Amino acid sequence: MDENDPAVRGVSILRIEDGAPVRRDDRVSVEEPLEIRVGAETLAVTMRTPGHDFDLAAGWLLAEGIVRRPDEIVRMEHCREVRSPEEEGNVVLVRATAAAGATDRARRLLLTSSSCGLCGKGSIESLHGHFPPVPPGARLDPAVLCRLPDALRAAQGNFAQTGGLHAAGVFSLEGELLACREDVGRHNAVDKAIGSLFRTGRVPLSRHLLLVSGRASFEIVQKALAAALPIVAAVSAPSSLAVDLARESGMTLVGFLRDGGFNVYSGEERLSPAATARSARE
Numbered sequence: 001m002d003e004n005d006p007a008v009r010g011v012s013i014l015r016i017e018d019g020a021p022v023r024r025d026d027r028v029s030v031e032e033p034l035e036i037r038v039g040a041e042t043l044a045v046t047m048r049t050p051g052h053d054f055d056l057a058a059g060w061l062l063a064e065g066i067v068r069r070p071d072e073i074v075r076m077e078h079c080r081e082v083r084s085p086e087e088e089g090n091v092v093l094v095r096a097t098a099a100a101g102a103t104d105r106a107r108r109l110l111l112t113s114s115s116c117g118l119c120g121k122g123s124i125e126s127l128h129g130h131f132p133p134v135p136p137g138a139r140l141d142p143a144v145l146c147r148l149p150d151a152l153r154a155a156q157g158n159f160a161q162t163g164g165l166h167a168a169g170v171f172s173l174e175g176e177l178l179a180c181r182e183d184v185g186r187h188n189a190v191d192k193a194i195g196s197l198f199r200t201g202r203v204p205l206s207r208h209l210l211l212v213s214g215r216a217s218f219e220i221v222q223k224a225l226a227a228a229l230p231i232v233a234a235v236s237a238p239s240s241l242a243v244d245l246a247r248e249s250g251m252t253l254v255g256f257l258r259d260g261g262f263n264v265y266s267g268e269e270r271l272s273p274a275a276t277a278r279s280a281r282e
Contacts, residue, residue: 006030006050006089007158007165007182029164031184035091036060037079049158049165049183050089052192053078056183057092059195062203063223065130070199072097131225133250135206138230140252142271144175146260148211149235155180156213167213168193170205170229178208186214187223194227204228211235216242216255225249231270233257238265 008027015022029049036044036057043066048056054076061067079091152169155177159165165182168189172178181192190212197203209231210224216234218241224232225245232246233254243265246253252267264271 005158008161027161029158029162029184032090036094037091038066038094038096046185046188048185048188052181052196053089053092055181055192055195055199056188057094057191057195058199059191059193059223061094061096062194062198063191063219063226065226067096070201070203073199131222131249133248134225134228134230136230136250138173138207138209138252139270139272140173140209140231142262144173145209145233145254145257145262145271147175148233149213149257151175151177152180152211152213156182158182159213165189169211170194170197171209171211173207173209178202186212187217187219189213190220190223194223194229198227206230209233211257215239216253218242218245221245221249221251221253225251231267233262 007030009030011026011028013024013026015024031047032050034046034048034053034056035042038061044060057076058070058073061073067073074095074097076092076094078089079093148169148171151171152167153159155169156165156167159167159182165184166186166189167180167182168186169180170178170193179193179196181189181196183189183192190210193210194203194205197205204227206228208229210229211233212220213235215236216232216238218239221232221242222245229251231252231254235258236256238253238255243253246266250267252270253265255263255265
């Protein structure tokens with residue numbers, strides 16, 4: 001274990017095997033709060049795994065509609081003037097040129113849960129972002145899609161140590177992994193993966209797909225929509241709101257992607273070997 005890795009911590013545990021106690025060392029995922037401040041205002045507090053904090057903040061700002069282009073983020077830094085040792089490294093300060101009018105729509109004053117990411121929203125209506133439908137044209141071979149869970153798992157170094165982290169990966173339509181991020185919160189992992197590409201000018205991602213290691217929630221689909229991702233796949237189930245938003249937005253939504261099969265909940269026209277061949281010739 002890398003002693004300098006902020007995402008993993010060693011602990012001593014008692015293991016029971018065949019009724020007998022055994023003392024051993026174990027590794028657990030670190031969970032700490034991250035406060036995102038835009039200007040002087042706190043807009044979000046989320047429980048996350050430390051690491052890639054600027055990617056997380058950038059992805060969150062994009063998903064909330066506070067910024068649309070990477071150059072609208074003037075600067076990001078960890079706050080050095082903290083009130084307690086526990087806050088050190090857990091506050092990100094953002095200067096953003098487009099924040100003034102958009103922050104009112106995106107304000108979150110309550111603690112955001114690491115499991116759902118929706119706590120603090122005023123109403124279900126306020127969850128709907130102002131993003132256009134995804135463009136048509138992307139095509140994906142189902143055989144390529146079925147290979148992606150193994151590729152994502154192979155990139156999950158901290159999951160291999162702890163078994164306690166979600167992952168999100170952005171892939172090309174040919175199956176190349178562009179970005180993989182891990183976090184205790186599935187929505188944080190998505191923000192980190194998308195944010196890493198947004199910061200380098202790779203968004204919109206209209207010819208890519210998002211794969212998540214857990215279920216597909218409404219907010220994950222909305223974050224993908226903010227990045228113009230046409231395909232979202234999950235190894236577990238989608239929620240009803242995720243299905244509704246995907247259908248309204250012209251997005252392909254795949255669930256239960258494992259063991260060589262999957263369910264398609266919307267946008268099935270993007271998934272066929274023949275369609276992929278036609279797209280390659282265009």
